[in-house]
Structures are given as C-alpha cells and as structure tokens.
Amino acid sequence: MSPKTRNVTQREIAKIAGVSQTTVSMVLNDRDGSNVRIPEATRERVRQAIEQSTYVADPAARRLAGLDNKIIGVFTYEPALSPESMDFYGPLLNGLERAAEQIGCDLLFFTSSPVENGSRSLFHRNTRLRLADGCILLGQHMDGGDLTRLVDEGFPFVAVGRRDETDAHVPYVGIDYATLTTELVDAATALGHTDAIYLHHDRESPTANDRRAALQAAHERGDLRFTHVSVDTTDLAELPSVIAGAGASIVFAQDAFIAEDAAGALASAGIAVPAQVSITALGDVSGHRIEGVALSGFHTPRLQVAADALGLLQRLVTTPSDDWADLDTQRLLAGRVEIGDTLTSSAGIR
Amino acid sequence: MSPKTRNVTQREIAKIAGVSQTTVSMVLNDRDGSNVRIPEATRERVRQAIEQSTYVADPAARRLAGLDNKIIGVFTYEPALSPESMDFYGPLLNGLERAAEQIGCDLLFFTSSPVENGSRSLFHRNTRLRLADGCILLGQHMDGGDLTRLVDEGFPFVAVGRRDETDAHVPYVGIDYATLTTELVDAATALGHTDAIYLHHDRESPTANDRRAALQAAHERGDLRFTHVSVDTTDLAELPSVIAGAGASIVFAQDAFIAEDAAGALASAGIAVPAQVSITALGDVSGHRIEGVALSGFHTPRLQVAADALGLLQRLVTTPSDDWADLDTQRLLAGRVEIGDTLTSSAGIR
DNA sequence: CTGAAAGCGCTTACAG
DNA sequence: CTGAAAGCGCTTACAG
Numbered sequence: 001m002s003p004k005t006r007n008v009t010q011r012e013i014a015k016i017a018g019v020s021q022t023t024v025s026m027v028l029n030d031r032d033g034s035n036v037r038i039p040e041a042t043r044e045r046v047r048q049a050i051e052q053s054t055y056v057a058d059p060a061a062r063r064l065a066g067l068d069n070k071i072i073g074v075f076t077y078e079p080a081l082s083p084e085s086m087d088f089y090g091p092l093l094n095g096l097e098r099a100a101e102q103i104g105c106d107l108l109f110f111t112s113s114p115v116e117n118g119s120r121s122l123f124h125r126n127t128r129l130r131l132a133d134g135c136i137l138l139g140q141h142m143d144g145g146d147l148t149r150l151v152d153e154g155f156p157f158v159a160v161g162r163r164d165e166t167d168a169h170v171p172y173v174g175i176d177y178a179t180l181t182t183e184l185v186d187a188a189t190a191l192g193h194t195d196a197i198y199l200h201h202d203r204e205s206p207t208a209n210d211r212r213a214a215l216q217a218a219h220e221r222g223d224l225r226f227t228h229v230s231v232d233t234t235d236l237a238e239l240p241s242v243i244a245g246a247g248a249s250i251v252f253a254q255d256a257f258i259a260e261d262a263a264g265a266l267a268s269a270g271i272a273v274p275a276q277v278s279i280t281a282l283g284d285v286s287g288h289r290i291e292g293v294a295l296s297g298f299h300t301p302r303l304q305v306a307a308d309a310l311g312l313l314q315r316l317v318t319t320p321s322d323d324w325a326d327l328d329t330q331r332l333l334a335g336r337v338e339i340g341d342t343l344t345s346s347a348g349i350r
Numbered sequence: 351m352s353p354k355t356r357n358v359t360q361r362e363i364a365k366i367a368g369v370s371q372t373t374v375s376m377v378l379n380d381r382d383g384s385n386v387r388i389p390e391a392t393r394e395r396v397r398q399a400i401e402q403s404t405y406v407a408d409p410a411a412r413r414l415a416g417l418d419n420k421i422i423g424v425f426t427y428e429p430a431l432s433p434e435s436m437d438f439y440g441p442l443l444n445g446l447e448r449a450a451e452q453i454g455c456d457l458l459f460f461t462s463s464p465v466e467n468g469s470r471s472l473f474h475r476n477t478r479l480r481l482a483d484g485c486i487l488l489g490q491h492m493d494g495g496d497l498t499r500l501v502d503e504g505f506p507f508v509a510v511g512r513r514d515e516t517d518a519h520v521p522y523v524g525i526d527y528a529t530l531t532t533e534l535v536d537a538a539t540a541l542g543h544t545d546a547i548y549l550h551h552d553r554e555s556p557t558a559n560d561r562r563a564a565l566q567a568a569h570e571r572g573d574l575r576f577t578h579v580s581v582d583t584t585d586l587a588e589l590p591s592v593i594a595g596a597g598a599s600i601v602f603a604q605d606a607f608i609a610e611d612a613a614g615a616l617a618s619a620g621i622a623v624p625a626q627v628s629i630t631a632l633g634d635v636s637g638h639r640i641e642g643v644a645l646s647g648f649h650t651p652r653l654q655v656a657a658d659a660l661g662l663l664q665r666l667v668t669t670p671s672d673d674w675a676d677l678d679t680q681r682l683l684a685g686r687v688e689i690g691d692t693l694t695s696s697a698g699i700r
Numbered sequence: 701c702t703g704a705a706a707g708c709g710c711t712t713a714c715a716g
Numbered sequence: 717c718t719g720a721a722a723g724c725g726c727t728t729a730c731a732g
C-alpha cells in the first residue's frame with residue numbers, strides 16, 4: 001500500500017475551470033471528433049487551470065480506460081545489466097534507450113521474474129506485461145512457447161534475433177548471419193584454407209542454425225571441409241591435437257568468447273596465430289582483441305537492430321491486429337565482415 | 351490504441367467457479383480479515399478455475415484501486431545505457447537489477463523525457479511516474495527542485511548519492527567521499543608530499559563539495575597545500591607548468607577520467623608518473639589503468655549502494671508517510687582507498 | 701457545444 | 717461465510 005498523497009484529478013480541474021470533467025478530458029486529448037467542437041475560449045480556460053495546478057494524468061486510469069501508455073516492456077531471458085552480459089546486451093539496450101527517447105516512451109524492464117536455470121519466464125502470476133503497450137524480447141535463447149503464446153494472445157511484441165517458429169508468425173529483427181558466414185568462408189577459402197574446425201556450443205537456436213547451415217553448404221560445395229567440435233563437451237586443451245588430426249589451418253568459433261578461449265588454448269600449446277592457425281569468430285568482434293591484435297569476425301549493427309525493433313513494435317501497437325499481415329514484420333539487417341589480424345593464410349600444424 | 355484482445359477477468363473466473371467476483375478477489379489476495387473466512391473448499395474451486403485459465407490480474411486496475419504495483423521507477427539525469435555512462439551507471443544498474451529480482455519488482459526506466467542541455471526533466475505533462483510505487487533517482491547532477499517537489503508530494507523516492515537540500519529532507523544512499531578523501535590525503539602526506547594540484551570540474555554537487563571540504567581541511571591543517579585547477583577552463587597541456595609553478599609533486603583528480611587525461615598530458619610532456627609526479631583520483635578507479643598500472647584512488651561499493659537504495663525505497667513504500675521520520679533515510683557507505691601504482695613519493699618537476 | 705452516464709478491472713468497506 | 721455496491725481516474729459513446 002503506497003502512502004500516496006491525493007493527486008490532482010480532472011474533476012478538480014473541471015471545478016476550477018467551471019466545466020465538466022468530460023470537457024477537461026476532451027481538451028487534454030485534443031478530441032475534435034464528430035459532434036465535439038469546443039470553443040477556443042473554453043479550451044483556454046481549461047488549459048489555464050491545468051497550468052496552475054500540478055495536474056498529471058493518472059497512467060493507470062488511462063490504461064484501464066483502454067488507451068495506450070507509451071510504455072514498452074523489455075524482457076530479457078538473462079540478467080541484462082550485469083557486466084558479463086554487457087557485451088551482448090549493451091549495444092541493444094543502448095539502441096533501445098535512444099529509440100525510446102525518440103518516440104517518447106518509457107521502458108519497463110521485467111526484472112521481477114527470478115532467473116531459473118539461467119533463464120527467466122515471461123508469464124507468471126503477477127506479470128506486469130499487460131501494463132505495457134507492447135514488448136521487446138531479448139535473449140540468446142528465447143522460449144519458443146512464450147513467443148507462440150504472445151502471438152495467440154495478440155499481444156504486440158518483437159523478438160530481437162531471427163526466429164523460425166513454424167506454429168506462429170513471430171515478428172523479429174535480426175542480423176543476417178547466414179550471409180556473413182558465407183562471406184567469411186569465402187574469404188578463408190580465397191586465402192587457401194581447405195580444412196577447418198568449427199567450435200560451437202551445443203545449444204540450438206535459429207541464429208546458431210544459420211551459421212551451421214552456411215558452413216554445411218560450403219562443406220558440400222567442397223570449398224572448406226569442417227570438423228565440428230562442441231566446447232561444451234570438449235576440453236580446449238585438446239584443440240591442438242584436434243586441429244592436427246583434421247589437418248586444419250583455421251578455427252571458426254561461434255562467437256568472440258569462444259574464439260578468445262581457443263586463442264588461449266593455442267597460445268598455451270605454443271602455436272602461433274595466425275602464422276600456423278587462423279582464428280575467426282562468427283559473431284560480433286567489436287572490442288575483442290587477441291594479444292593486442294584485432295580478432296577476425298563480424299561487425300553487426302546492433303544499435304540499428306534495437307532501433308528497428310522498437311520502430312516495428314511501435315507500428316504493431318498502432319496498427320489494428322487485423323492489418324498486421326500487411327506489415328513487414330521479419331527483418332534481417334546486413335552486417336560486415338571484418339577480416340582482422342587473426343585470419344590469413346596459415347601453415348597449419350605439422 | 352493498442353489492439354488488445356480481451357483478457358480473462360475475475361468476473362469470468364467467478365462465473366466458472368460459481369462464486370462472486372468479490373470472492374475471487376479475496377482468494378487471490380489471500381484476504382482473511384475480520385469478517386472474511388472463505389472455506390478451503392471454495393478457495394480451492396477458485397484456484398482450480400484460475401489454474402485452468404490464463405488469468406493474470408490487470409496491473410492498471412489494481413493500481414487504480416489503490417494497491418501497489420511492484421514497479422519501481424528509475425530516473426537518470428543522463429542517458430544510462432550508453433557506453434560512455436556505463437562506467438558510472440553500470441554497477442548501479444547491475445545492483446538495481448539484482449535487488450529488484452530479489453524483492454520481485456520490475457524497473458520502469460523513464461527514458462521518454464528527452465535530454466535537454468544534457469539532463470532530463472522528471473516532471474512533464476505525460477510522466478508515468480505515478481505508475482510506479484516509488485522511484486530511484488540517479489545522476490551525477492540532480493535537480494534539487496525535482497527532489498523538493500517529490501518530498502512535497504509525499505512520493506516515495508531515494509536519491510543515489512549524498513544530497514544536502516536544506517528545504518526538504520531528501521532520502522539518499524551514497525558513498526562517504528569525505529572520509530575517503532581524508533584518508534587519501536593522509537596517505538599522500540605520509541609519503542612526503544607537501545604540495546598538490548586539485549584538478550576538478552566546475553560544476554558543483556554535494557559529493558564534489560565533500561571532496562573539496564576534505565582537501566580544504568587538510569590545507570588548513572598545513573598537511574598538504576592545494577592549488578585548484580579547473581579542467582573546464584584550463585588546457586591540460588599547461589598542467590606541467592602549473593605543477594612546476596606550484597612546486598607540486600602530486601595531482602589529485604576529481605575522478606578517474608580526469609586522472610587519465612592528466613596522465614596523458616604528463617606523458618606528452620615527458621614527465622614520469624609516479625617517479626616525478628604522483629596521480630590519484632578521488633573517485634572509483636575500478637578498471638582504470640594508466641599505461642598498464644593500477645590508478646590510485648577509491649574502490650566504492652556501488653552494487654551495495656544500489657541494493658541499499660532499493661531496500662530503503664521499499665521500506666518507504668510500505669511505511670505510512672507519517673512514520674517516515676522514524677526511518678534511517680540518509681545513509682553513507684564506506685569505501686576503500688586503493689593506493690595503486692601511481693601514488694608514491696615523487697621527486698617533483700625541476 | 702457540453703454534460704450525465706457507463707464502463708475499463710480491480711479492491712474494500714458494508715450488508716446480509 | 718458471501719455478494720451487491722461504491723469507488724479508484726480516466727475515455728467515450730450518447731443525449732441533450
């Protein structure tokens with residue numbers, strides 16, 4: 001129970017201005033509909049009264065009466081504001097904050113649902129989800145069930161990152177990792193690499209599949225043979241022997257952190273990067289360096305992803321759901337390959 | 351207008367369970383007051399009905415009916431999620447997120463008010479402030495007027511950082527910079543320093559004053575003579591000559607960033623740190639290094655500050671405002687001086 | 701042009 | 717023990 005002091009209401013404004021409460025509402029919302037035409041004099045009187053008071057509309061009442069809120073929910077499947085998650089979430093949150101300021105809305109972070117097994121649940125008995133006009137979903141590993149339910153309920157939302165639910169049309173804005181991966185593979189091939197290791201996590205996700213599919217295609221074309229190695233089940237200390245066994249000269253890592261770990265393992269074994277073995281990440285490498293040199297990988301427009309996601313959400317919120325089909329609700333943004341200093345033609349391990 | 355699909359309400363649950371809507375509300379809120387004693391059988395029937403539906407209470411309606419929301423507002427006077435502000439805001443936001451999860455509340459970031467002259471305004475025509483149970487205020491430079499108005503309105507809030515408004519009792523949680531500064535001055539004195547430069551911004555704030563007062567006291571005790579230099583009006587290229595002119599052997603910088611800039615200026619002039627001149631910051635130096643060595647300064651418990659601020663706010667929200675006077679609403683947390691590698695006995699500039 | 705009335709979904713005295 | 721009713725502060729048909 002919050003110890004609220006009574007706040008100024010429209011009724012009080014109405015009394016001061018000598019009009020009805022309805023009129024105050026009309027003036028505030030600039031309603032000039034079919035049979036409403038409030039003379040400027042009246043409007044002015046109301047505005048004066050408001051000006052002199054500290055009136056602020058109660059957002060709860062507005063919401064309850066069916067209006068929108070200018071509040072966008074932000075749901076992250078992992079803690080978003082911890083130092084560890086900043087590498088991934090930082091640019092996205094930054095982009096959201098800027099875009100939110102642009103369109104004048106507040107951001108409601110659903111921090112209340114406790115993180116269980118490393119991931120939060122969107123729906124729980126006391127979710128404040130519906131207080132928001134719509135919701136942005138962020139996370140390396142989203143729950144497909146949540147997305148489907150949101151679609152079923154007709155609640156406006158946008159996922160950040162490509163999704164491929166088959167049972168529901170999920171709006172998303174993501175990065176085109178398939179194209180980036182193919183470009184990087186081509187670059188490696190052009191440098192003479194023929195055999196590669198792909199270091200990855202076991203967990204599946206649409207964007208993980210995108211990378212894998214692009215590698216698979218290259219493999220089948222005969223451009224670059226891949227040996228897949230899971231970092232979840234393989235000790236990286238074995239990496240050198242795996243590389244030697246596969247006759248590989250390059251390591252593709254699913255993301256920059258795996259690439260860093262791999263580089264560490266190679267350094268420990270006295271293997272020179274990139275003279276003997278090249279390393280490249282299939283993820284954003286901004287700010288990631290390996291022994292002072294720029295890690296090879298992608299640059300991805302994550303600020304833009306966030307801004308586009310919020311823009312799309314805004315359109316969903318303001319469009320009747322019947323017309324959502326006309327909207328371009330699934331968007332992949334192009335990134336840029338950054339060859340960096342850890343990818344070159346390499347001798348391999350003898 | 352959001353395209354809401356109708357949601358399940360208490361009335362529908364009531365119909366299913368064959369009870370009145372009031373009873374549903376009672377069960378949900380576990381009301382077992384004076385003349386309410388709902389038999390377990392009825393409770394169970396209602397719970398069943400809820401279980402089988404997708405019922406979630408409408409937060410707007412609850413709020414309008416006078417309950418609390420489990421939503422805490424977060425107001426930052428500068429953009430909080432940009433890379434530049436992470437050094438300051440990062441640990442605070444991290445602490446807030448953790449504490450919010452602990453106590454089960456969501457965080458509403460007031461990102462909508464545009465930043466004007468580098469700072470946001472809390473009160474504006476469409477503020478969603480009142481949707482929150484209370485509000486945490488963050489920022490290097492808060493508006494005293496906002497704080498006073500919040501106190502006047504009886505709205506629960508806590509400022510992060512010491513405040514010294516004289517016209518209102520402002521609840522805050524901050525760092526005890528005065529003590530830290532004194533400790534650092536003593537350490538410098540013990541190392542033989544007698545003359546120092548204080549590099550600072552012009553802008554005033556309680557925490558800036560705390561530092562200044564501690565330096566002033568040392569100056570008057572004759573421990574360490576200070577020459578004050580504003581980085582806003584002085585080109586740091588002149589720093590070496592200023593130091594030489596003052597016969598100083600140490601530079602105190604208001605924060606780590608100024609310290610870094612000062613170090614850069616000295617390096618450009620070929621002056622050795624700390625052999626010739628020591629540098630120390632009067633702010634948190636976590637993660638700040640100067641040419642690979644640890645910058646001297648403070649370690650401040652910013653996660654704890656955030657957690658305490660939220661805890662205090664929670665107590666304000668749940669305490670009738672008449673009893674706020676009994677609460678310990680102004681708290682300074684102790685930090686720790688980190689001598690680091692840039693503070694030692696220095697020769698000075700000849 | 702303006703106001704009385706219904707309704708949004710909840711909670712909480714207040715009668716039965 | 718349970719339900720009908722009032723009220724939270726707003727918006728929006730609907731009558732005047």
